[in-house]
Each structure stands twice: as structure tokens, then as C-alpha cells.
Amino acid sequence: MSIPAPTPPPERARAARRAPGEVRELVLDASRELFSSHGYSNTSTKRIAEQAGVAEALLFRHFGSKAQLFREAVVEPLVEVLQGYADQWLAYDSPHEAELPVRSFIDTFFGTLSDRRGFAMALTAASIYSDDVVEDSGAPLADVLRLIESVVAQEAERFGYRGLNIPVTARVGVGSVLATAMFRGWIFGTNAGEVADDRITNELERLMIYGVRNRSEIE
Template sequence: MSAGAAADGRRLIGARNRQKLLDAATGLFAQRGYRGTTTRDIAAAAGITERTLFRHVPSKAVLFREAVIGPVDEFVRAFSAGWNDRPRGSRESEVEVREFYDNLLVVIDQERSLLLALLAALAYEDHEGDFPDLDLTFAPMLDALAEILAVESDLRSWTLEPRIAVRLIVGMALSVTIHRDWLFAGGTLPERDLLVDQLTRFTVHGLAGVAR
């Protein structure tokens, strides 16, 4: 085997091990939270040694950040790419907003346990300063969405401040997904399609729900 082929093989094994680590960490963080999960647990679940784990990542905090942020970052990148591929203003406002909510709620629902673990970590668990900037990690993604909203606002004569409006929009989507158990306690949990519909109408038309 040539030196190049051997190097490629090592890189492939390294990439596979890193993915195993991320998959194992994602599952354990979702089940046990940040503090309830150890690097030894993660390594065992990934089928590698703890020593190998630290060859791939410097700390548990880095794995946590990747597990939580990765899916959201992927959503923002995909949304931005799709938006960039379309002519500006080519779709109705409701269509644009509905697609955004539809895709975002899928991501949040899939990552609900991890996002709950993130909220717990930020609120209660970071006593040792493991991830001092974790609360800022979403900021670049939100700012990227705000730039898109600013362009759309100019085209559609929307008057809300894009930086704030984007955070209100994402905040509503997070709330109805992450906090659904108490927001809808005592009643029937709405189907996702209905939530998307109501969020879209509220975002585009306000409390009236329809164009005036």
C-alpha cells in the first residue's frame, strides 16, 4: 500500500470515528443532559476508547456544541441556499414564510431533546465555564436570516426591524415546539400543519390572520 493510500485510509477511519462520537454524544446528551453525560459514556457508546475520543475532540463541551448546533446550522445553510437560488420576490409572502416555518419546525422537533438539554445547560449547568460563548453560537445564524429578511422587507414593504423580527419568528417556532407540553396543557396538542398555518398567518398578517 502506498503512503498516500495509507493516509487516505487513516483519514477515512478518523472521519468515521468522529461521526460515531457525534452520533453517540447526540443520543446521550438528549437522554441525560450535559452534566449527566461523561466522555467515558460517549466513548463506550461509540465503541472507541476515551483516549481516542480526545484525539478527535478537545473536550465534552466541543462535542455538545457540535451536537446541538449542527442540525440548526445545516437548516440555515439550506434555507439560505434555496433563497439565493430563487429570483428575489418571486413567491408570495405566505408561501415563503410557510416554507420557512414548515422546515424549521421539523428541525426543532427532531432536536427537541437536545435543545432542552441546551437550555438546561445554559440556565443551570455551566458552573465551571465549560462553554462561555455557547449562548452566542446561534447569533451568526440569526444574523444571516436577518440579512435575508432585510432584503425581503425592502421588496415587500415590511416595516419591522429585521434583526428583532427574525428573533421573534424563531422564538415563536421554538416556543410552540420546545414548550408545547405546558403551552397546550389541558387541551389537544395541535398538529404541525395547523401550527405552521397559524404561525404563517400571524407572521404575515398579524392578529387579523388575513390580508386586509
């Protein structure tokens, strides 16, 4: 008489039935939380796997490296926001006020960063201390920044702005919103909670619009 094989615990049975897409989402969710709260250098793949409830070997099977996992969990969601903005405005042919694309960019990007401030902090820390992250994530960031340049160039031609260094102008605009959202608490100190988002975004809009519009007069 043969002895039946032992029944695996419920947790193991559930894990065995997980679809590849479910595993990826579990790992990405755990990665976003840990990278945001502990940074890139202080987050190990072992810890991510434990929090996701999967084997570390399975994590590497889906993502290949810690740097690739960081790119997909942290960098790509921010890139997608910028990509969506650029695609919208590069295809926008209707007459509009000069302020409209600037306001759209600031509201969209600032709102995203305010909701995912940990992402931006993790990105900054990783770029300072981890060359592998910079190398892995540099290409998608560079690609989307070139699209933002194209939006700036299109609007500059439409409204007759002169004297702009398009690549620098685009990056300073992105950097201004990024830094304000990331370091809001430091910039406004104890009053940070009393300063409404629209007051901040309105001021960013004025700085960008009037700085660009009056460039020829200043130079």
C-alpha cells in the same frame, strides 16, 4: 521456539481497524442520544465514550473538549438547517407571495425541531448552566441568525414593510418556532397529540405574516 502473540478479542480487533471517520460518527451518535436524554451537565465524556465503544482519550483526540463535542453533535445540525433556509431565500429572485418564505421557514424549522426535540432541550439547558457551551457555540448561532436577519430585511424591502426592528424580528421569529416545538406538550397539555402539525404551523405563519404586514398601521 518463540511463543506466538495472543490473538486480540474480536471486539478489540474491530476497534483497532476503525477509520477516523467511523470513530467520529460513533461518538457523535452517542453524544446526540445522551445529551438529548440527560442534558449537557449530566452527560460525561466517559459515558459518551463507553456508549460509543471507544477510549475516552480517542474522543478528546477527535473533539478536543466536551463543549466542542456538544457543538458538533447538537448545535451544528440545527445551524445547518437555518443556514440552508437562509442560503435558499437569499438567492431566490423569482416573484413570490409574501407568505412563501415564512411558510418555508416554519415548516422546515418546526419539522426539524419536532424530530429532534431532544436537541433543542439539550441546547437550552446547556445555555443556562454551562458558560463554556455558550462561548463555544455562540459564534455559529450568531452567524446564522445574522443570515436570517438578511432574509427578513430582503423580504421587508421587497414587500414594503416598514417599522421593523430587523434583528429583533428575526430572532423573535426563530424563538417562537423553537419554543412552540420544544414545549408543545406543556403548551397543549393532554391535547398535544390531537393538534396536527399543520394547524400549529399555519397559526405561526399567520401570526408572523400579519404581525409584520400590519406593523405600520399599528405604530
